[in-house]
Structure formats: structure tokens, C-alpha cells
Amino acid sequence: MSKLLAVAARELSERWLLFPAALAVGCFPLILPAFGLERDIMPVIGVVSAVLLGAAAGLITGASMLARDAANGRLAFLFSRPVPWPAIWGGKWVAALVLVAASGLLAAVPWMVGYPLSTVGGRHGDSWFRAMLDGPGALFLFMVAILAVGLANFSATLFRSRSPWVAADLVLLLGAFWATRRYVAPLWLFGVVRVRSGWEVVLAIAPLAIGLLAGSVAQVAVGRTDVRRAHGALSLGFWAVVGVTLVSAAGSAPPVPPT
Amino acid sequence: MSAETPAATAGPALETDGLSVSYGHTPVIEELTLAVPRGSVYALLGRNGAGKSSLLRVLLGQRPAAKGRVRLLGEDPWTRRTSLMARVGVVPEEPDAPPEMTASQLSSFCARLHARWDAAGVAERLRRFEVPVDRAFGRLSKGQKGALMLSLALGHSPELLLLDDPTLGLDVVARDAVFQEVIGDLADRGTTVFVSTHDLRAIEGIADHVAILHGRRLALAGRLEALKAERGLSLEQMFASVAGTRAADAPFTEARS
Amino acid sequence: MSPSPRIRVDPTLPAPIWSQIEECVRYLVASGALRPGDALPSVRDLARDQRVNPNTVAKAYQRLVEAGLLETRRGEGTFVAERPPAMPAGEKARILQDGATRYSTLAVNLGATRAEAVSTLQSAWPEHDGTSKGGKR
Numbered sequence: 001m002s003k004l005l006a007v008a009a010r011e012l013s014e015r016w017l018l019f020p021a022a023l024a025v026g027c028f029p030l031i032l033p034a035f036g037l038e039r040d041i042m043p044v045i046g047v048v049s050a051v052l053l054g055a056a057a058g059l060i061t062g063a064s065m066l067a068r069d070a071a072n073g074r075l076a077f078l079f080s081r082p083v084p085w086p087a088i089w090g091g092k093w094v095a096a097l098v099l100v101a102a103s104g105l106l107a108a109v110p111w112m113v114g115y116p117l118s119t120v121g122g123r124h125g126d127s128w129f130r131a132m133l134d135g136p137g138a139l140f141l142f143m144v145a146i147l148a149v150g151l152a153n154f155s156a157t158l159f160r161s162r163s164p165w166v167a168a169d170l171v172l173l174l175g176a177f178w179a180t181r182r183y184v185a186p187l188w189l190f191g192v193v194r195v196r197s198g199w200e201v202v203l204a205i206a207p208l209a210i211g212l213l214a215g216s217v218a219q220v221a222v223g224r225t226d227v228r229r230a231h232g233a234l235s236l237g238f239w240a241v242v243g244v245t246l247v248s249a250a251g252s253a254p255p256v257p258p259t
Numbered sequence: 260m261s262a263e264t265p266a267a268t269a270g271p272a273l274e275t276d277g278l279s280v281s282y283g284h285t286p287v288i289e290e291l292t293l294a295v296p297r298g299s300v301y302a303l304l305g306r307n308g309a310g311k312s313s314l315l316r317v318l319l320g321q322r323p324a325a326k327g328r329v330r331l332l333g334e335d336p337w338t339r340r341t342s343l344m345a346r347v348g349v350v351p352e353e354p355d356a357p358p359e360m361t362a363s364q365l366s367s368f369c370a371r372l373h374a375r376w377d378a379a380g381v382a383e384r385l386r387r388f389e390v391p392v393d394r395a396f397g398r399l400s401k402g403q404k405g406a407l408m409l410s411l412a413l414g415h416s417p418e419l420l421l422l423d424d425p426t427l428g429l430d431v432v433a434r435d436a437v438f439q440e441v442i443g444d445l446a447d448r449g450t451t452v453f454v455s456t457h458d459l460r461a462i463e464g465i466a467d468h469v470a471i472l473h474g475r476r477l478a479l480a481g482r483l484e485a486l487k488a489e490r491g492l493s494l495e496q497m498f499a500s501v502a503g504t505r506a507a508d509a510p511f512t513e514a515r516s
Numbered sequence: 517m518s519p520s521p522r523i524r525v526d527p528t529l530p531a532p533i534w535s536q537i538e539e540c541v542r543y544l545v546a547s548g549a550l551r552p553g554d555a556l557p558s559v560r561d562l563a564r565d566q567r568v569n570p571n572t573v574a575k576a577y578q579r580l581v582e583a584g585l586l587e588t589r590r591g592e593g594t595f596v597a598e599r600p601p602a603m604p605a606g607e608k609a610r611i612l613q614d615g616a617t618r619y620s621t622l623a624v625n626l627g628a629t630r631a632e633a634v635s636t637l638q639s640a641w642p643e644h645d646g647t648s649k650g651g652k653r
Binding site for chain 3: 298439443466467487494
């Protein structure tokens with residue numbers, strides 16, 4: 001555990017600039033009224049910028065935490081020391097998610113101060129804000145954070161591996177889209193699965209998040225310092241999870257007339 | 260001095276058996292069979308750049324072998340990496356410490372990664388090497404980086420030290436300093452040292468075993484003293500004769516002398 | 517920094533390093549550069565100084581201890597034995613010959629006559645009271 005925290009602390013220190021940047025971006029909506037924008041939509045802009053900043057932090061961290069570190073030797077530094085791979089994986093993910101949350105919150109703080117909760121009015125601000133704070137909403141944000149970090153990691157790993165297997169990933173991606181459209185979308189359209197609550201939204205994107213997490217576990221445990229092997233492990237882990245999900249979704253789909 | 264009687268009963272510090280290593284899909288080392296006795300200084304020589312660094316990654320359990328067996332202190336490094344790295348010190352060819360960290364930050368970081376860490380010893384080494392402790396790693400000279408990596412590698416008193424071309428790109432003074440430090444550690448703790456290098460002159464006085472790679476295979480291996488006595492050649496001459504005349508494909512297994 | 521006369525080795529020579537060290541020490545003792553009771557550099561210091569494996573130094577010292585030329589004192593290091601064994605006759609002659617050859621070559625290169633060389637040698641010959649001026653290299 002302490003090694004995991006040591007790794008996480010190091011990752012956070014390396015990217016400390018995100019914090020003042022988030023705060024600065026957060027202040028931006030506060031000066032917009034000077035340009036004549038209605039006060040009503042301020043909270044919306046605040047929320048949006050917080051979410052965007054959190055996502056940006058996720059993308060930045062995700063792209064660098066494993067793929068770049070494998071290429072520049074920083075991962076080798078850790079692997080040459082008695083640090084178990086779960087501590088490496090866990091430390092990097094914890095740091096990434098903390099950075100996402102912190103960036104988002106820091107970006108939100110200025111407008112929350114400028115527009116105290118009690119005055120959050122207007123249709124949009126009120127419902128969005130409430131939606132974020134309840135169970136499924138928070139989990140949804142958590143999933144989005146994982147997606148941002150995970151997708152950035154996947155892309156960066158693909159990019160750095162320069163392996164012909166990238167083509168396989170793209171083919172599988174297209175296949176997944178097709179399968180989703182053919183088998184999963186109808187479940188929703190034909191009322192088999194209804195988005196009655198936020199939980200179902202979370203459930204819908206959970207396989208993606210789990211796949212990205214599982215893939216990165218394989219990436220660290222099996223790929224270790226070799227970018228190409230890491231790519232292979234990541235792809236295998238991700239597509240295994242997504243594949244199983246799509247197959248079971250397809251399996252429970254009612255017969256669908258061809259579109 | 261503890262290294263006088265090598266603990267033959269403990270088994271070799273490092274051994275490989277028919278080890279083949281690939282870089283991507285290209286084989287770079289084939290059928291490597293060698294054994295590094297505990298307490299010895301074993302030099303692996305050869306011009307094979309990609310091969311030697313890939314070999315190091317396999318020895319450290321960071322990449323799997325394409326074929327064959329490798330044992331570090333009796334264990335498989337791929338499956339027992341974490342526990343082995345507590346007993347092994349590594350100085351890679353390319354210094355891999357995060358460039359924004361200072362020497363003192365690196366020492367503190369490593370202290371959190373190891374069960375035992377001799378921070379005072381590391382600081383003393385850095386002082387001897389004249390490495391500024393508060394300058395970012397990325398801004399140190401090549402020699403200072405190498406000295407820092409060596410200091411960090413010795414900080415947990417490893418039983419086995421693996422050095423990959425530790426003197427590459429260093430001037431004479433820096434090279435001497437590196438080897439002196441290794442010798443000092445040898446004298447104090449009887450560490451086993453496995454060094455892969457081109458620097459024949461520097462290693463000739465220190466190595467008691469050598470193995471010469473020619474192409475992808477081992478062309479010559481054994482106790483240095485015995486080889487020199489047999490052939491009446493210096494290490495440089497032996498290296499030149501092997502690299503020049505031996506067919507790259509002929510397999511060679513080290514004589515267990 | 518070693519206070520004793522330098523022991524040097526050349527790893528590229530065919531002679532094993534331990535043997536070079538042994539020869540060197542024998543010569544230093546024989547020529548009086550190292551006197552009974554003098555300290556030798558520690559294994560660690562000599563190894564670092566000459567960039568050689570400490571095992572090799574230890575081996576040379578060990579052999580010399582066994583030959584009676586050196587002795588180890590616990591906690592203090594290695595010293596020249598108080599009573600080093602008498603040198604084998606052949607050994608003494610060989611070392612003397614070696615020194616004489618060097619001196620005469622030096623004299624000839626300087627353009628000195630034999631008479632000059634001999635008389636310089638005589639005046640340089642120390643009083644025979646055991647304090648031979650070995651002189652540092």
C-alpha cells in the first residue's frame with residue numbers, strides 16, 4: 001500500500017501544474033458577465049468547464065501515465081525496483097483519478113463561490129447540478145473519468161507501439177460498433193432495457209470502463225516495460241471484456257428484423 | 260573480507276541455459292548458456308548493442324525470454340521480480356530516473372520503495388562523486404547521471420549488481436570513479452557483479468570471468484586468468500581474435516572451470 | 517592515499533594480477549622500500565587505487581602471509597613481518613642484477629664513465645645500520 005501511495009504521490013507531483021491551471025480556468029466564467037452574457041447561464045458554463053477540465057486532466061494523464069513512461073524509461077525505473085505491479089498500476093490510476101477529480105473541483109470552486117448553491121436557478125443549472133450529486137450521477141462522473149483516462153491510455157499505447165496489430169484494434173472497433181448497433185441498440189429502442197434511472201446509464205458504459213481498467217492491468221502485469229507487448233496485452237484485456245459484454249447482450253436480444 | 264571464499268553451495272548468482280532473446284521479432288541473443296558464481300565479477304563483452312540491453316531486460320524480469328531458462332539468485336525473474344529486485348541493483352545503459360527529480364528526492368523516493376535503504380550511504384557516495392543533490396536529474400551531466408544511478412543501485416545493499424555499459428560516453432575520470440566505487444563495494448560486501456561492457460581496458464583488471472559475444476552467440480567464456488594464461492593474450496587481443504575469426508553461428512557453451 | 521611506496525599492476529600483461537602484486541611487494545621488501553613493521557595499503561585501498569578486483573589483492577596478500585613475508589594484525593591491516601624470511605639466494609642476486617642494469621643504463625645514457633658511476637655508487641652507499649634509504653619512486 002505504501003508503495004502504491006509513493007507511486008501515486010510521484011505521479012501527482014509530476015503533474016502539479018494542472019491544479020493552478022484548473023483554478024485559472026475556473027475563474028474564467030466569472031469574468032464572462034463583463035462581456036454581457038446573462039447571469040442565468042453562468043452555472044451551466046461553470047459546470048461544463050469543470051467537467052471539461054476534469055476530462056482534459058484525464059486525457060493528459062492517461063496519455064502519459066503508461067505509454068509515455070514505457071517509452072522514456074520511467075516505467076523501467078519502477079520495474080527495476082521491488083515495486084509489485086499492482087502498486088504501479090494502482091498508484092498511477094489513483095493519481096489519475098485524483099487529478100481528474102481535483103481539476104474538476106478546482107475549476108468548479110470559483111463559480112460555486114460566485115454563484116452560491118442557493119441561487120442556482122434556471123431550469124438547466126438546477127437539474128444538472130442535482131443530477132451530478134446523486135448516486136448514479138457521481139458514479140457516472142467516476143465512469144467518465146475512467147473513460148477519459150483509459151481511452152487516452154489506449155490511444156497513446158496504440159500510437160507508441162507502432163505495431164501492425166493496431167489494424168486489428170481498428171477492425172475490432174468497427175466490429176464493436178456494428179454489433180452494438182445491431183444487437184444492443186435494439187434492446188433499448190424496443191423497450192427491453194429502458195433507461196429508467198441513471199443507474200442504467202452507468203450500467204451501459206460500465207463494460208467500457210471495466211474493459212479499459214482490465215486492459216491496463218494486463219498492460220502493466222504482462223506488457224511491463226515493452227511497449228509492443230503492452231499494447232497486445234491491453235488490447236486483449238479490453239476486447240475480452242467488451243467482447244463478452246456484446247456477446248451476452250446479443251444473446252439476450254430479441255430477434256430483430258434486418259434494418 | 261567476505262568475498263574470499265565464494266559460497267559455492269549457494270549456487271550461481273545468475274545463470275542462463277539456452278537463453279534466446281528477441282528484440283521485437285528479431286532474435287538478438289541465441290542459445291546463451293552461462294553461470295555467474297557468487298562473489299565474482301563477470302564481464303559480458305561484445306559489440307551487440309541491442310542484444311545486451313534486451314538481455315538485461317530479460318534478466319530483470321521485465322521481458323520474457325523467447326526461449327530457454329534464466330535464474331537470478333536461483334529464482335525466475337519473470338515470476339519473482341518484486342522479491343528479486345530487493346536483492347538486485349541495476350544500472351541501465353540509459354539512465355531512467357524521472358528528469359524532474361533531484362538526487363535527494365530520488366533517494367527519498369527509493370527509500371519508500373525498498374524495505375532497507377541506506378540514505379546516509381547514498382548521500383556519501385553522491386558527495387564522493389560530486390553530484391549536486393538539489394539539481395534536477397535531467398540537468399546533470401552524463402557522468403553525474405551515471406554516478407547517481409550507481410549510488411541508487413547500491414542504496415539497498417544488493418547481493419547482485421547488474422551494470423549495462425556503465426561507462427559508455429563517460430570521460431576517463433568519470434569511468435575511473437565508477438569502477439572505483441564498484442570495487443569499493445566489492446571489497447566491503449563481496450557483491451556479485453555482472454557487467455556488460457565495451458570497455459575492455461577498465462574491466463580487465465577487475466573481471467575474474469569473461470564471456471565474449473560474437474554476433475548472437477557466445478564465442479568464448481571462462482575464467483579470465485586461465486584464458487589469458489592459455490592463450491598468452493591480453494583481453495583486448497583475445498577479443499579481437501574472437502570477434503575477427505570465430506564464425507557467428509557456431510554455438511559455444513562455457514566450460515565450467 | 518597510501519603512505520607506502522606504490523604497488524603498481526598492469527592488467528594487460530600476461531602475468532596474473534595477484535602475481536604482479538606479489539612480485540612488487542617482494543621487490544619493495546627486498547629493496548628496503550618496505551621495512552619490517554611497515555603497513556601495506558589495505559586490500560580495499562589498493563584495489564581501488566589500481567582498479568583491480570579486491571579478491572586478487574587479497575589472494576596476493578594471503579600468499580605473502582603464508583610465505584612469512586607479511587603478517588595481518590586483526591583490526592589494523594596487513595604489515596611487513598617483523599622477521600621476514602631470508603631471501604632465497606637466487607632471488608637476491610636477481611634483484612641486485614635488475615637494479616644494477618638499470619643504474620648502469622642510466623649512467624651510460626647520461627654519458628658518465630664507469631669510474632664516475634662506481635664512485636657515485638660508493639658515496640651513495642649508506643652506513644650499514646639497517647636504515648636503508650629505499651626512496652620513493
